[in-house]
Amino acid sequence: MSGVKGVEILGAIKPAYKKILTPEALKFLATLVRKHGPTRDKLMAYRAERQAAVDAGKLKLGFLKETAKIREGKWKIAGIPADLMDRRVEITGPVDRKMIINALNSGAKCFMADFEDSAAPTWDLMMDGQVNLFDAVRRKISFTNEAGKEYKLNKDIATLIVRPRGWHLLEKHILIDGEPAPGGIVDFALFFFHNAKEQLKRGTGPYFYLPKMQSHLEARLWNSIFKDAQDLLKIPQKTIKATVLIETIWAAFEMDEILYELRNHIVALNCGRWDYIFSFIKTYRNHPDRIIPDRHSVGMDRHFLDSYSKLLCETTHKRGAQAMGGMAAFIPIKNDPAKNEQVFAKVAADKLREVKNGHDGTWVAHPGLVPVAIKVFDEHMPTPNQVHKQFDYKIKAKDLLELPEGQITEDGLRNNINVGIQYIEAWISGNGCVPLHNLMEDAATAEISRVQVWQWVKYGVTMADGRTVTRELVLRMIDEELATVRKALGDERFYKGRFAEAAGIFARMSTAAQCADFLTLPAYEYLD
Template sequence: MTPTATGTAPDETTRPTTGPIPTAAIVVTGPIRERYEEILTPDALAFLGELHARFAGRRHDRLADRLRRRFEIGNGHDPQFRPDTAHIRDDADWRVAGAGPGLEDRRVEITGPTDPKMTINALNSGAKVWLADQEDATSPTWRNVIEGQLSLYDAIRGQLRYTSPEGKVYEVTAAQTPTIVMRPRGWHLTENHVTFTDRAGRALAASGSLVDYGLYFFHNAKRLIENGVGPYFYLPKIESSEEAKLWDDVFTFSEDYIGIPHGTIRATVLIETLPAAFEMDEILFELRDHIAGLNAGRWDYIFSMIKNYRGRGARFVLPDRSQVTMTVPFMRAYTELLVKTCHKRGAFAIGGMSAFIPNRRDPEVTAQAFEKVSADKKREAGDGFDGTWVAHPDLIPVARAEFDAVLGDRPNQVDRQRPEVQVKASQLIDVHIGLPISTAGVHANVSVAIRYIEAWLRGLGAVAIDNLMEDAATAEISRSQVWQWIHQDRSTDDGTKITREYIEGLITRVLEEVTRTEGDRFDDAAAIFEEVALGEDFPSFLTIPAYNRFLVESA
């Protein structure tokens, strides 16, 4: 049976207190497997209908704004701090809601997908917070989307248990589990296994953001409050304060809909796009009743820089991905501005994720990972960040030690101001690094992107490749650099011109290097890579064509 809903509220107690109630028919077109009806209930689908009726049109408008802004930057108009919102930046008196219960101490947060095994490992990890990721660390197969919701549903109710195919039993055994902060997909992504009927009577693919957020919130918000915490969210890929305002209105409506106090929801916004770096104050302001802090999403931020400046000439070309570190000019400027802006407004500043991960079978690799991560977290704690991300449980003690050394018994350092930081617009786009592109770097980009996309097509969103943790954001950097190097007529340090033909040769080489197995997706991955890295057009996200071509199922 295909679940549907007309968009009416489940009962009078959950109706909004004010305003007319529009309707938007929701239809689930994806396969209904075991227990899916527990998530795709009529009441939950009715809530999704309300969200789409009220906010889908505004989502479309915000995506159109992104296209206009990218066009302007591509045509020579560098982003600036907005003159029309100067009064918000100049007003020193306003503050944000800040930490909700369970978010007062965020010194180490573990990130990861929401399958049962990874959920249990995260909850047993000893981190303060778990970023339960339905976004870049999750391949958005229909199975992952709904079964990730089931994992979270069970975990919040203390009933999650998993037995691996090998017979190993996983259970939550930690006395103190991390506070869950769920990350839905960004505004740009659709959920093609759910449709809604718009006001013109058209059946359109649902918003991935509203589906992920809506199902999690509807089923778990009240239970989370009973557990002493609350419904908390990481908001990805935001590009403007208008997008933040859209989320704030979604939150306000949702709180009213199920009858919880205004401001119960807390969000942490990832500053991982170039336009958002120019609107940090404004993003905090628009979400001020619901926001706990900002996060420096380093990998997507690098990708955003390349995407926006890919056609602006040789001076905006970056060297090997491995050379674009947190200490290069534009990355240093953006993180320092983030800490200063957050603390000025009473918000947390959360650091990003170093890609280095340990290998329990290789002590040398593990020692190098510990050294690299320790240095990264020491820099963040010293710069004033209140917490940081790690992608592996073994890195939690390493990161915690660096933050403990700065914080001591304090839960955070929000009271630490950075008056000496004065960041100009020109510093946020200063990409001069002065290093060459190496032949090894080009090969690495092609190899990592193809191997990651292959895993993504098989349903894996976070993948260890060459002792680094790769997700959709790092794959985006790899393919966008290749596109830019070709279109800006770049050459490697040994004089090899980076052309389409050269990259095609590397694709063939990579396909010969990988270990092929029955049922692998390397040919499909190579086809996607060719489309997003070698085409004349530049797809805004590689995951969009990959999703539409390969991940959409029929009931």
């Protein structure tokens, strides 16, 4: 129960959660959900309609004819706050207490506190995350580990940006009029209600990253929520500032339109590269002529991804907005200096490509990579950003849709299976951000692994060694990779974990007749 009519809390209310789940905050949340939830539902149906049309070969992706005037117009966004002018390196991570402190202290310009892809949305993590951010905004956050080491905020910290969950995710622990509330509205509303005015007092503001959009209509919905939220709390319009992740192939064709819908509240677009690759594969799931090679062979130097990066830089700068680069998923290798140098070199090359394309900043997943990325941007972007640079890359629809060439190998298949199983095991155990094989894996990278295997099985692709990828081969390799994981981790860790369940989920999803839209939807049923 919640004490608010029509609002039911199914999760345990720990003492710390009472300062978040107040009657006033829940009334605020319920108001937003009741007004905007139905539009969210219609947009989810619209996603399904468009995907069905692509599946049937009746819809060809491209720039929208009906919004040509927006793309051709001379409008600009409302402006960028002072503490978001320089975003040359941002760090991202989940909302656990230690992570928030380390990320804010990391030396990065901004920290994206993530309720989405790097967080498994257990009730406790979502609520603890709100408590942790409440304390962080007020600079009262601290943490002591089991060894007695204490973590506190430095005097100078990164600017906080919060990423709520995507539109497809629901919060099953909060029912409003008997229905689960949209997770994104829950995350946004609770954070905004408790922290927006406090942030403004402290010279910053309520800043958000918006994930997984598939159309400008979804941006319009967020804009409507922002307007209502500001009015309800008597906060001036245009106070909220958002960065939209362009991480679906659909959104790549609607960058101008997304900027336009959010023009009073947006400051940047971001190349969410891993989800983008996942979206590319998933969108063409019914097209055997659109097979993608091994995941690790598809880098940002490929034409379709480089074109996406350049189009984003061109589009944002034309409108006075920033172009944020994507995630460097590498993590430092502490016990091998030679390999660590190779990691640093790969990250530096990736960031050099971004800054030369016109990006105003980039992402890293680990504090150890902040200096590497900053060095590249400092050398090639002496100003706080390079929004003043205009580009004419002449990117066409065919550039965004060009298929990357390459091989499908046994190593690629096994890596997808290995990563998929280990990530799902971590996720259903409550951890959404996992270091595997010297990479920081989150839901987006695991989705690539899962959907690639599904695609290869579905169309019986031929590997480089001449063998065909079949359901039987994949099921056998799942057993073999499960044994490899057990050997690597040891029996105690293996049997205490949920690896058998994870392997079952991966097997079902990668060999199913139909490609599921998201791994996290069925996996959510395994979370408390």
